[in-house]
Amino acid sequence: MKKDNLWIESFVVGALSMRCSVITDLSSGDTVIIDGGAESSRIIDWINGFSGQGPDWSNGPKNHQELSQHGISNRNVIALVNTHAHFDHSGEIPYLLNEYNVSWYLHKDDFYLQSLVQSSARRWGFELPEPAIADELLHDGMELKLGSFTFKILHTPGHTLGGCCILVDVEDGNSHIFVGDTLFAGSVGRTDLPNSGGDFELLANSIITKLWPLDPSTIVHPGHGPKTTIGTEKTSNPFVGVSNL
Numbered sequence: 001m002k003k004d005n006l007w008i009e010s011f012v013v014g015a016l017s018m019r020c021s022v023i024t025d026l027s028s029g030d031t032v033i034i035d036g037g038a039e040s041s042r043i044i045d046w047i048n049g050f051s052g053q054g055p056d057w058s059n060g061p062k063n064h065q066e067l068s069q070h071g072i073s074n075r076n077v078i079a080l081v082n083t084h085a086h087f088d089h090s091g092e093i094p095y096l097l098n099e100y101n102v103s104w105y106l107h108k109d110d111f112y113l114q115s116l117v118q119s120s121a122r123r124w125g126f127e128l129p130e131p132a133i134a135d136e137l138l139h140d141g142m143e144l145k146l147g148s149f150t151f152k153i154l155h156t157p158g159h160t161l162g163g164c165c166i167l168v169d170v171e172d173g174n175s176h177i178f179v180g181d182t183l184f185a186g187s188v189g190r191t192d193l194p195n196s197g198g199d200f201e202l203l204a205n206s207i208i209t210k211l212w213p214l215d216p217s218t219i220v221h222p223g224h225g226p227k228t229t230i231g232t233e234k235t236s237n238p239f240v241g242v243s244n245l
């Protein structure tokens with residue numbers, strides 16, 4: 001897609017400061033929510049009416065007037081997609097589905113983990129609604145066409161069995177990838193969390209084989225902490241950077 005049409009908003013939500021990304025194609029108004037884990041009413045209020053606190057970071061419109069300059073009066077949420085099923089990333093999917101009545105996409109290898117979100121959250125002292133069940137599957141290498149978007153899905157197990165990264169190719173600028181807890185700025189996801197199938201060797205192999213071949217300028221949106229780039233992490237990540245292997 002074209003750089004000027006790609007509107008990305010980051011909402012840092014919940015007690016674990018998880019990044020929920022809201023992605024809109026400004027040529028169509030089509031909107032996809034990645035990792036709706038917490039603070040769903042804040043996200044809904046902003047998407048539907050630019051009201052409330054809004055995002056922590058955005059590269060696009062901040063009110064209806066700015067949105068209308070793109071020929072759009074309202075956004076159209078067309079799907080929910082998850083990088084993985086830990087409760088901080090998926091706990092409020094039921095509330096988002098209730099609002100938008102769209103499909104929810106998740107890799108099937110995280111279905112068991114997803115079934116446990118209430119008990120996982122309780123260990124941290126949080127109450128969550130009855131877990132949602134994903135109705136659409138993510139597969140490695142698939143081109144996921146949603147409205148006017150085409151996403152590339154990369155299955156990157158290691159933090160969880162079903163962990164996936166979601167790539168948005170930009171023709172005339174930096175591409176963007178939403179990696180969940182697979183890769184962080186200067187770190188990688190934990191591999192010791194219960195019921196997740198975490199495995200450092202598997203995680204490192206996923207990153208090296210699936211992420212390092214991407215264009216180095218690709219902007220990485222991790223599930224926690226600051227954004228980074230594929231090039232920066234490939235060069236200098238202390239766990240999986242090429243100079244540390």
Ligand SMILES: [Zn+2]
Nearest residue numbers: 084086159181
């Ligand atoms: Zn996680």
Ligand SMILES: [Zn+2]
Nearest residue numbers: 086088181223
């Ligand atoms: Zn997380």
